[in-house]
Amino acid sequence: MLNEEGPSPVIVVAESADVSDKAVIGDGSKIWHLAQVREQAELGVNCIVGRGAYIGTGVKMGDNCKVQNYALVYEPAELEAGVFIGPAVVLTNDTYPRAVSPDGSLKSAHDWEPVGVTIREGASIGARAVCVAPVTIGRWATVAAGAVVAKDVPDFALMVGVPAKRHGWVGKAGFPLQRSGDNWVCPETGAVYVEQNEILREVEA
Template sequence: MSDDEPVVHESAYVDDGVVIGRGTKVWHFSHLISGSVIGAECSIGQNVVVGPDVAIGDRCRIQNNVSVYAGVTLEDGVFCGPSCVFTNVYNPRAEVSRKDEFRSTVVRRGATIGANATIVCGNEIGAYAFIGAGAVVNRPVAAHALVVGTPARQIGWMSHDGERLGEDLTCPRSGRRYEEVGGQLREITSSSPEA
């Protein structure tokens, strides 16, 4: 077996019709359900359920005890903390079938979802957003936003590198600089030509 081939633990179950990208690892007791596509170089933790028909991008990390249901899309580089929750029906009842009422949830590139956070269906998590542990997200989250609490509220901004930004909006790890424009964060790029 080459380093590029997916590694699936013997206790994991992969349905027919699942596509797993190169270098992806699927750990103990996980179940990948038919129609799902898992990108390259992902880590699918223990006791994870994916699908059916879920798309997961490259380099995603899904920690233990997470279910990624139909209607959820994870773009590249998404981190899902242990036991975080995605819903797919807004008002579920055990005795009422609502499979035709699934609402889609999109988690954009590089976002982080903390342990035990809940993402209510029908919302978009912006690129590089950071959802604090235990937060309950019931509305869309802007790119780079740091949100915490129940219901989740924004308390700051995060850099591409996952560092909380101070008042100067400069990443302490990379030095990348940002500016806030109309309630959104954007990176300041140098427009001066190289000498």
């Protein structure tokens, strides 16, 4: 595969994966065994879709996203760059799910309006967590394993439980932040964050 600047990283698609020829797959991306990527889905460069994962019709993924084994990313979800989706995570798309209409007839795709989950840059969703659409997960936030998110999540928030509630903050490195005077500090990188009105922002170095 070539582009104007020379060789591009190879796209790897496992033989058992089901990738629509109408999907757009970015250079360097890898799609592993039994995964399905539907039509009009758009994956950025260097994305990874794990074994048995599902990427729905028209889903948009930014560069360097990871979708782990058996995660279900239903349309019209949007993942910005650097998003991590853990094993068996579910991003829903139906606010009031029903298999049939009140008259007992089977519902078709035209009988309901999908709603999506939006996940901002760098955020992580832990294993078996569920994000109930429509919700937005803020930049660099972390949703703990097994949590159920039904409300919007602020940037850098650490969300835990069912229903998910904020239990502190995390930095860009993913580590829980520690209180230091009026600020919050990342124990891994030393980055400093300031909280105001339950909104966290990183202090420029």
